[in-house]
Amino acid sequence: MQTKDFKVVNKSVTKIDAMSLALGKPSYVADFKPEDTLYVKMLWSPHAHARITSIDISAAEKMPGVAGVLYHGNVPRVPHCTAGQGYPEPSPYDTFMFDTKVRYVGDRVAAVAAESPEIAEAAVKAIKVEYELLEPVLSIDAALKEGAPIIHDEPDCSIPIPVPYEPEKNIVARLGMEAGDFDAGMAAADFTFDHDYETPYAQHCPMETYVAMAQMDARDRLVITSSTQVPFHTRRLLALTLQIPVRRIRVIKPRIGGAFGSKQEFLLEDVIGMFALRTRRTVFWQFDRQENFRTGRTRHPIRFRIRSGVKKDGAITAMGMDAVSNTGAYGGHGLTVIGCCGSKVLPLYHCDNIHFDTKVVYTNLPVGGAYRGFGATQAFFAVEQQMDMMAEAIGMDPIAFRQRNHIKVGESSPVFAALGEGKEGVPMTIGSCGLGECITQGADAIDWSRYTPHTEKTGRYRRGLGMCCLMQGSSVPLIDMGSAHIKMNDDGSFNLHIGATDLGTGSDTILGQIAAEQLGVGIDKMIVYSSDTDMTPFDVGAYASSTTYLSGEATRKAAEKVFNQICQVGAEMLDLPVEEVVSEDEEIRAKDGSGSVSYADIALYSLYEKNQFQIQDTASHITHKSPPPFAAHFVEIEVDTFTGHVKLLKYVATVDCGTAINPKLAEGQTEGGVMNGISYALTEEYLFDEKGKMTNASLQHYHIFSLRDKPEMKTILVPSYEDTGPFGAKSVSEICINGAAPAIGNAIYNAIGVRMYSFPFTRERVWNAMREQGFARKS
Amino acid sequence: MTRLDTMDCEFPETLADALELMADDTTRGVPLSGGTDLMVQWAGGVVAAPQRVISLAGLPELKGITLKDQCVVVGAGTTHAELRASEVIQARLPALAAAAATVGAQQIQARGTIGGNVANASPAGDLAPALVITGGAVVVAGVHGERRVNLTDFFKGYRSIDLRADELIVRFELPVNPDGSREMFRKIGTRSAQAISKIMAACRIRIEDRTIRSVALAVGSVAPTVIRLTELEAWLTGRVCDEDTIAEAVRRTVSAVSPIDDIRSTAAYREWVSGSMIRGFLDAFFNAEARERR
Secondary structure, three states: OOOOOOOOOOOOOOOOOHHHHHOOOOOOHHHHOOOOEEEEEEEEOOOOOEEEEEEEOHHHHHOOOEEEEEEHHHOOOOOEOOEOOOOOOOOOEOEOOOOOEEOOOOOEEEEEEEOOHHHHHHHHHOOEEEEEEOOOOOOHHHHHOOOOOOOOOOOOOEOOOOOOOEHHHOEEEEEEEEEOOHHHHHHOOOEEEEEEEEEOOOEOOOOOOOEEEEEEOOOOOEEEEEOOOOHHHHHHHHHHHHOOOHHHEEEEOOOOOOOOOOOOEOOOHHHHHHHHHHHOOEEEEEOOHHHHHHOOOEOOOEEEEEEEEEOOOOOEEEEEEEEEEEEEOOOOOHHHHHHHHHHOOHHHEOOOOEEEEEEEEEOOOOOEOOOOOOOHHHHHHHHHHHHHHHHHHOOOOHHHHHHHHEOOOOOEOHHHHHOOOOOOOOOOEOOOOOHHHHHHHHHHHHOHHHOOOHHHOOOOEEEEEEEEEEEOOOOOOOOOEEEEEEEEOOOOOEEEEEOOOOOOOOHHHHHHHHHHHHHOOOHHHEEEEEOEOOOOOOEOOOOOOOHHHHHHHHHHHHHHHHHHHHHHHHHHHHOOOHHHEEEEOOEEEEOOOOOEEEHHHHHHHHHHHOOOOOOEEEEEEEOOOOOOOEEEEEEEEEEEOOOOEEEEEEEEEEEEOEOOOOHHHHHHHHHHHHHHHHHHHHOOOOOEOOOOOEOOOOOOOOOOOOHHHOOEEEEEEOOOOOOOOHHHEOOOOOHHHOOHHHHHHHHHHHHHOOOOOEOOOOHHHHHHHHHHOOOOOOO | OOOHHHOEEEOOOOHHHHHHHHHOOOOOOEEEOOOOOHHHHHHOOOOOOOOEEEEOOOOHHHOOEEEEOOEEEEEOOOEHHHHHHOHHHHHHOHHHHHHHOOOOOHHHHHHOEHHHHHHHOOOOOOOHHHHHOOOOEEEEEEOOEEEEEEHHHHEEEOOEEOOOOOOEEEEEEEEOOOOOEEEEEEEEOOOOOOOOOOEEEEEEEEEEOOEEEEEEEEEEOOOOOOEEOHHHHHHHOOOEOOHHHHHHHHHHHHHHOOOOOOOOOOHHHHHHHHHHHHHHHHHHHHHHHHHHHO
C-alpha cells in the first residue's frame, strides 16, 4: 500500500453543515415554505389494478380555497420514467403524470392544490371516481403465468434503449451472461449445490419523507426546491413531462433529511410544477409516512436460484445465478438492479464457469427503486450463504475458503466486461484490494477461533458466529459524469461549486477536503455550494457509490488547475519562473528562500493589480473503471430456541474504501449502513392483504431495528490506495448495508443448524424453519 | 392533527371534582391521563377525537405506591416509570416492575399510567398478566362511592372492562409476592422498544423440594383479553416439577390459548411460543430451586 502524508484529506474534519443543522437553522425544503403557499394532496388508488371509467372533479374544483385539480383529462400524456438515471435511461417509459389506469394501491388518480392541507384533503374526498376492477397480479408467479392480466397494456409504453422489453408478458427486462462452461464446471465438482432464496420488500424510511416545492421566479422561470438525489435529472424530466424548455427550470437541493436511494426518483416535481405553472403560486407537497411506504420507492424483492460446484481442495468450479426480480407496477431501476446482482457480486470469487440468467417482472405491488446496495444486497444474501455451505461440505473453515478464493490485486473477472448499465460493461483489473486484511482483522476482532460447528451446541440459548465478504462498485464507468468549478476570492478563500448532491452523507465536506488538499489550504478556506442547476456545473447526482470517487476526482482536477494558476501568478509576483516556486502554508515561496507571497496577496494581485483575471477553473470527470470497495462482516448472535428470537451480541464491520477522505464520516456511513442492513435482516417487513394493499404502512407497525437492540459494534477501516481515485479513495456508502442478512443467516446456521432461505429473521420465520428442518431440542 | 386546545378540556383538582364531572351526562368527558394510548388513537383516526376531555393528570388521590398488610396499593395515576423505579414494586411485585419496563419506550413510560393501561383494555396491554397473577383487585369510584372488583373479573372481554360511564379507576390493591415465591414476566415483540406485544406472560410460583406448592400463570395477546391458566394451575399444584410435568404443562398451555393471526404475529407461532414461555418459566424456577437446594 502506498502511504501519503495528507494535510486535510484522511482527517476527520467537522462536517461543514453540522453546526447549522445542530442549531436548527432553516435547512430543509419545508423550512423555506412562504406564508402564501398552496398545499397538494393526492387521491391515491385504493385498488391494485383497475381502469378509471369516470372521474368527476367538479365538486372539488368549486370548493372555496381550491386552486386547481389535476387528473388525466387535463394534463399532457407524456410517457416517461420516474427513475433519475442517465440519458437515455435504462428504464421503461411506462409512467404518465396521470393515467386512465391504476396499477397498484397508492398509484396517482387526481391531485388537488388548495390554500391549506385540510381544504386539499376535503377536496380530494369530493372527487368522484368509478373504477372497473381488474384482476390484480400479486406475485412473480402470477405475473409470469400464461394468460396473466397485462399490467402495462397501454400502446405508448416503451424503453428508450435497445434491450428486451416485453410488457405484453409483464416482463420489464431480461439480462444474462455466460463465461466458460457452466455445465462442465458443475460436472467437474466434487460437491454441487442448488438452492432457492428469496429477499423481501423494504423501504428506506428516511426521517424526512419525499418533499418538494415549486415557485415561479420574477422572470417567469420555474424554481423547484426538492429533497432529491438527482437535481439535474429532475430538471430534464420536468422539461419532458411539463413540456417546457430546460432553460425555464431551476432545481435546487437544500439539506436532505435522508434518502438512501429513495430520492433518486421523480415522484412529486411534475405535479407541483404543473400547479405552479397554472396558478403562478408557490406549491408545496410532502408525503406523510403512509404515502412514503405505499407510493414511495422500495427495495426490489428478488427470487434466486443459486447453483454452484466446489472441489475438495476449495476450488469453485461453477457459479450460477438465476433470478427474477419484482419491480412492482412500474419498471424504474428494474434492469439495473438485477444487473448489479451479477456485476457487484459474481466477480468476488475466482470461478471460470459462470452462468447468469435473470428477468424483471411487473406486478400490481409497490414499486421498486434504487435502495442503497442496489441488487448486491439481495444477491449477497444468497451467494454468501451458499459459500458457507460449500465450505462446510469440504470441511474447510469459512474464512479460509474465502481467503483462498477471493479476487486480488491484478486479477479480473469476465463479469466486469459482460454486465454494464443497460449495455455491456467495462473490462477492469483490480487495482486495490484490502479484503484479505479485512478478513484477518475482522476475525481477530470477533475472536473467530471460538468457531465450532452447530452439532456441538446444546441448551435453550445457542450462540453462533457468522461472516461474509462483500464488494460493490464506485460509480458507473463511461456513463456517469461529475464536474466542479473553483474560483479564488480576495482573501485566499475559494468557492467550490459542484453538482454533486449531499444527502447527509457529508459529500459537501469531503469534496471540500479534496479541493483543500489539492490547493494546499485548510478546510476553513473552502466555501462549498452544491446541487443547484443554475449555479453549479452538471453532476449525475448521488447514486451508484459515485460521489467520492467520481465527483471527488472532478473536484481534484479542478483544484489542480486552479493551483497551477496560483503558482503562475505567485511566480510572476516573485519574478521567478514557475519551476522555481513551491506552495507551502498557503503561500507561494521561492525554492531558494528569496521571497514569498501569500494566497491572499496572489488573489488581490490577480483581481486588482496587474494582468488581472479571475483565478478559476473547472473540470469534468468520467471514470474508466468502477473499483470495488471490499468488506468483511462478522457477527455473533444468540438464538433463543424457545422463542426463535435472534439476539445480536456483536457486529464487526471491516471495510477497504481506499483512502478514507474523512475517517469519521466513513465510519458513520459504515455504522449507519450496518444498522440499516440489520434492520432489513431482522425486523422490517411489508405486509399485504389479499388485494395487494400494504397493511402496516406506519412506523408503528413497520418495525425499524431499535437502538435498544443494537449490539456492540466495531468498525475497522482497512486502508488501501486506489490509484484512479482522488487521493486513493473508493466508495463506502453502499457496501456496508449488504452484510447483515448473509452474516446473520450464517450465524443462525452455526447456532442451531437451521438454514434460512428468506428473511427478515423474525421469531415466526425462524420457528417455521426450525420446524421444517426438523430442529430437535437437546438439553 | 388532534390538538387538545381544540377540545373542551376540564382540569379538576380533586378526585371528588372529577367524579362530579363524570356523574352527569352534560359534564362528562373522556378521562385522559398520560394520553399515550388515546392521543395516538385520535391522531391515527382509530377512534374519533372526543368533544370533551376530563384530565386526570395531577390528581393527588391517584398517585402513590404504598405497602399495607401484605398488599401493595398503587394509585391509578402511577406512571410506568414510577412502577419500574419503585423499590417496593421491584421487591414485592417483580413481574409488574418488569412489565412496566417493557411498555413502549422510556418516553411513553414517563407519561403512561397503570390506570390508563388497564382502562385501554387492549388484549396486548403489557401490565395485565403481571396484575392478574397477584390475585388482586381494582378499586373504581363514582360519586356514590367505591367498588372493589377482582382483576380477573374486571377484564371482561375484547376491549371491555367492568367500568361504568360515571366511574374512574382509582387504585389497585395487589397482594405481594409471598416469601419463598418467585415471579417472572416475559414479553415478546419484534424489537425491545416501541413494539406492541406479540405475546406476553407472567408467572408467580412457589416450589419446595422440587414440588410446586402454588402457581399463578397468565398470558396476554392470545385471547380477547388476558387469561389466567387456572386449570393448568390446579393441575400443576402439588406436582413434582420434572421434564414430564413441564412437557404436559406445555401441551396444556397450547390447548388453553386461542390466539389469532394479526399484523404482529401468527396464531400458530403464538400457540407454540405460549407453551415455550411456560416451559421457560418452569425451567428457570426449577433450576433456581435446584441450585438453592444444593
